[in-house]
Ligand SMILES: Nc1nc2c(ncn2[C@@H]2O[C@H](COP(=O)(O)OP(=O)(O)OP(=O)(O)O)[C@@H](O)[C@H]2O)c(=O)[nH]1
Ligand SMILES: Nc1nc2c(ncn2[C@@H]2O[C@H](COP(=O)(O)OP(=O)(O)OP(=O)(O)O)[C@@H](O)[C@H]2O)c(=O)[nH]1
Ligand SMILES: [Mg+2]
């Protein structure tokens with residue numbers, strides 16, 4: 313159903329393969345294919361526009377260099393641009409000199425916040441830290457129960473109480489301090505960006521506990537709306553990083569590109585499964601070839 | 617020819633581009649968006665329509681027409697209980713939708729039993745149990761890690777014994793590219809067929825924020841479990857859920873219900889007109 317950008321580009325490039333120079337029309341033709349492929353990968357339309365504009369510039373610039381054929385130049389420009397957008401500075405966690413380091417999790421319903429909270433706790437534990445989980449989702453049925461089960465699987469303490477999300481978060485941090493845990497991960501209820509009350513609530517939690525990091529969990533299967541979501545959460549919370557979930561699926565994951573372009577915050581971690589060890593740092597280059605639908609971009613550059 | 621010229625001027629390229637972009641931004645997908653605009657554009661020229669609002673209306677008509685063929689009622693079996701399986705990828709709203717549908721059917725005087733067929737995810741059964749309490753329906757569950765097919769089988773047997781009209785069966789979220797999990801789903805369906813009821817519906821729960829992967833989800837689940845309808849959840853957000861349109865258009869799987877919130881009453885029958893107006897609403901005229 314989805315023709316890969318690799319395939320599409322090859323078609324477009326076959327028409328310009330033999331040429332010594334690219335005309336503007338050649339570049340536009342290739343850009344058209346790139347636009348279509350990015351849209352099929354669920355990159356947001358407005359982001360596609362910004363990206364293709366920059367690729368156009370880069371392709372024109374690259375044409376001055378004679379080391380590559382015209383086709384190679386276009387492919388390289390695309391790959392460079394995607395890695396550039398997805399990458400940037402890699403995310404490195406630093407810890408509060410006066411513990412605990414507080415991390416606030418945010419996201420839409422079902423995006424993967426609770427699972428990711430537990431995955432992060434496991435990750436910190438493996439780094440020699442002593443994390444604690446706080447269940448501040450008092451809304452979804454059995455959300456606290458879910459977090460408690462996951463916490464016990466990784467043998468990390470979990471705190472919650474039936475007060476209010478803000479109170480739980482506050483008390484959770486105090487509890488961590490009391491029992492000497494140095495990283496606190498606060499799981500929150502899923503919320504829609506149009507839900508003003510719940511957006512205010514998470515902003516209030518944030519003001520109350522002053523997290524060192526606020527992570528937005530984004531589902532890799534997300535479509536065009538990823539941009540609205542990321543923008544709205546970033547406006548209310550000042551995100552520090554994105555965590556991508558459900559990368560074990562067969563979605564192209566264009567949402568990653570959209571979100572990164574729009575909020576400009578790094579994608580820190582990625583999840584690729586339901587198990588708590590299906591988690592790790594994010595790799596921009598792998599994501600770029602995934603969105604492009606190509607295993608190895610360099611091979612394509614050689615063929616072009 | 618004059619009419620055509622005039623149409624071209626009034627309905628400039630800009631209008632069509634904007635239309636196509638609105639459809640793409642609603643997640644209808646590139647092919648379908650281009651196809652719809654092309655089709656309306658042809659009609660507009662043929663009929664000499666010159667006003668943008670008339671053209672927009674024609675697009676809406678065309679979209680509604682494409683959605684018009686399907687039967688959106690819940691299928692019922694010849695002999696109760698009618699068994700409804702809820703399937704879909706992780707976190708889309710399967711368990712919540714069961715809670716809501718159980719309430720809806722109960723309010724219509726139907727006797728409902730729900731089956732906690734997700735024995736995998738942490739606290740999945742507890743979550744369903746809380747929903748069952750809200751609408752005061754019976755829940756049948758197994759131990760954590762139990763064979764989901766046997767939990768569903770037990771629930772159907774129980775449903776038959778107590779004279780239930782419906783058994784609504786939850787299943788664990790699974791990605792359609794995981795063959796072993798899709799095989800497990802096939803087994804759940806097979807075993808459910810053997811129990812004393814009829815699997816009258818397999819509802820694919822689809823999150824409205826889903827992009828083009830939704831088509832692959834529909835294909836994968838249709839292949840494994842013969843999906844009979846879609847529940848489109850989370851339409852109360854900013855996402856338009858256009859991929860459900862693409863699924864109905866291309867795979868002929870009707871959208872039956874939509875989820876409009878996390879409350880017990882937030883499940884309503886699908887309304888094609890409202891859906892299409894949401895998608896095309898932001899096009900300026
Ligand atoms: N396949 C897969 N499933 C995942 C991944 N991350 C989370 N999930 C599943 O997605 C579903 C939702 O995850 P949760 O962690 O409950 O999501 P949430 O954001 O906390 O959901 P709410 O609290 O309801 O808003 C669960 O079935 C998880 O097991 C992942 O990386 N891959
Ligand atoms: N706003 C909104 N939230 C919804 C809707 N339907 C479900 N949700 C929320 O989405 C989240 C996931 O719902 P679940 O019912 O747990 O999803 P699931 O498909 O059973 O998830 P898994 O069993 O983990 O695969 C929960 O927080 C629900 O409250 C809806 O129509 N609107
Ligand atoms: Mg949660």
Ligand SMILES: [Mg+2]
Pocket residue numbers: 710711712734740786787788789
């Ligand atoms: Mg569930």
